[in-house]
Amino acid sequence: MQEIERKFLVHSDAYKREAFKSSRIAQGFLNSEKSRTVRVRMTDKKGFLTVKGLSSASGLSRFEWETEVSYEEAKALLKLCEPGQIEKRRYYVNAGQHIFEVDEFYGENQGLTIAEIELSAEDETFETPDWLGPEVSGEPKYYNSMLSKNPYKQWVYKTP
Secondary structure, eight states: OEEEEEEEEEOSSTHHHHEEEEEEEEEEEEEOOTTEEEEEEEETTEEEEEEEEOOOTTSSEEEEEEEEEOHHHHHHHHTTSOSOOEEEEEEEEEETTEEEEEEEEOGGGTTOEEEEEEOSSTTOOOOOOTTEEEEOTTOGGGSHHHHHHSOHHHHHSOOO
């Protein structure tokens, strides 16, 4: 139940040509407190309920528990979520022995694209595709729970 994940910004849309599938995702948070987030997600015709714990000091790992719920249950639970639903399209891209999940955000997070890779150890090596940009692992502003409260458009376009 330990998730080890690294996140990166994406600097081109070349991943779309390499993707072997994609799906539309809508998600909200029943609780977005950083010590424990509770997420509801709808994708295709499935629903999921996920609980995540506090990130490690490195920001790469944390407790994660997930269970599948019906699409109808997820749809009903989304209505109970905190304000700030996340909408995105997820692309699945093979890279060596791993799969990158590339999220292209919509709505208030339009313009943000993040690639995530799940690993079995924090120091595990992996192939880095050409479209992969700077690493943002452990930067809370890129967590979906934070993007639901403080969307990308609100902070990326601010002028000093």
